[in-house]
Amino acid sequence: MKTISFINLKGGVGKTTLSTNLAYLLAESWELKVLFIDNDKQGNASRWLGADPNQGTLANILMDGAKASEVVQSSRHGNLDFIAADMGLLEANLAVLGRKTQRQDVILKQAFEEIADQYAVCIIDNPPDINMSVFNALSITDDVVIVTLPETDSMDGIKKMAAQIEDVKQFNPYISIKGVLVNQYLSYPDLSDSYEDMKALGLPLFHTKISYATREAKYRLMTASKTGKSIFEVCPNCRVARDMMHFAEEMFA
Numbered sequence: 001m002k003t004i005s006f007i008n009l010k011g012g013v014g015k016t017t018l019s020t021n022l023a024y025l026l027a028e029s030w031e032l033k034v035l036f037i038d039n040d041k042q043g044n045a046s047r048w049l050g051a052d053p054n055q056g057t058l059a060n061i062l063m064d065g066a067k068a069s070e071v072v073q074s075s076r077h078g079n080l081d082f083i084a085a086d087m088g089l090l091e092a093n094l095a096v097l098g099r100k101t102q103r104q105d106v107i108l109k110q111a112f113e114e115i116a117d118q119y120a121v122c123i124i125d126n127p128p129d130i131n132m133s134v135f136n137a138l139s140i141t142d143d144v145v146i147v148t149l150p151e152t153d154s155m156d157g158i159k160k161m162a163a164q165i166e167d168v169k170q171f172n173p174y175i176s177i178k179g180v181l182v183n184q185y186l187s188y189p190d191l192s193d194s195y196e197d198m199k200a201l202g203l204p205l206f207h208t209k210i211s212y213a214t215r216e217a218k219y220r221l222m223t224a225s226k227t228g229k230s231i232f233e234v235c236p237n238c239r240v241a242r243d244m245m246h247f248a249e250e251m252f253a
């Protein structure tokens with residue numbers, strides 16, 4: 001199982017939009033068996049995936065010692081299963097932090113061993129935060145995708161994120177930054193191109209940029225997230241959908 005974490009300390013950059021749609025694409029079009037982990041107490045991806053509030057969540061793994069197989073839910077797509085999150089993750093993070101007798105960062109890793117070989121890909125949507133559940137997610141992550149807006153102001157945040165990933169190598173030597181992914185990209189001829197500025201970070205940068213959705217595409221993106229559909233179902237020919245397909249190809253090339 002290859003595990004990919006979408007991450008950035010900055011909120012609203014598109015982590016959930018891109019991770020959920022990539023999961024859908026890999027499961028439906030690429031016919032891969034995909035496990036999605038919602039690691040954000042906001043639970044946006046869980047709602048999109050149709051989570052059953054009566055079933056267990058990631059918090060139960062972290063806090064109550066539940067096995068991954070006890071909390072995995074099926075989505076409406078045969079190849080896409082998921083582990084949901086809700087506000088319980090807030091309490092779980094505090095509980096894990098207060099646990100002094102056991103290692104705090106490998107709980108998820110231990111809970112996952114039993115199901116890891118059932119899936120080809122695991123995609124994790126992380127919160128705009130660094131906490132114990134994020135460290136747990138990074139302990140099982142192979143490839144990190146740092147999602148960013150094309151703004152020079154975002155550079156410091158990306159550098160901080162990259163430094164955190166370096167630290168995680170102490171307990172997960174397999175982790176690496178697959179790339180910085182620019183979302184909501186718009187090019188103005190009279191402004192310096194922020195994508196070019198990003199190259200100065202010295203980090204791997206995805207060649208594919210996800211375009212800023214036009215008014216029509218944005219409407220469809222919002223409809224998709226409200227109705228639990230993917231951008232590929234509601235607007236397969238939108239630029240954003242095509243960019244996402246190129247991103248998937250680049251990610252798995």
Ligand SMILES: Nc1ncnc2c1ncn2[C@@H]1O[C@H](COP(=O)(O)OP(=O)(O)OP(=O)(O)O)[C@@H](O)[C@H]1O
Binds near residue numbers: 218
């Ligand atoms: N390429 C795009 N063009 C236009 N709007 C976009 C694009 N990608 C995402 N958005 C919009 O940006 C908003 C934030 O997206 P999203 O929730 O995916 O960000 P996030 O990084 O997961 O946020 P958070 O940090 O709160 O979890 C949403 O309204 C989404 O529809």
Ligand SMILES: [Mg+2]
Binds near residue numbers: 044
């Ligand atoms: Mg999100």
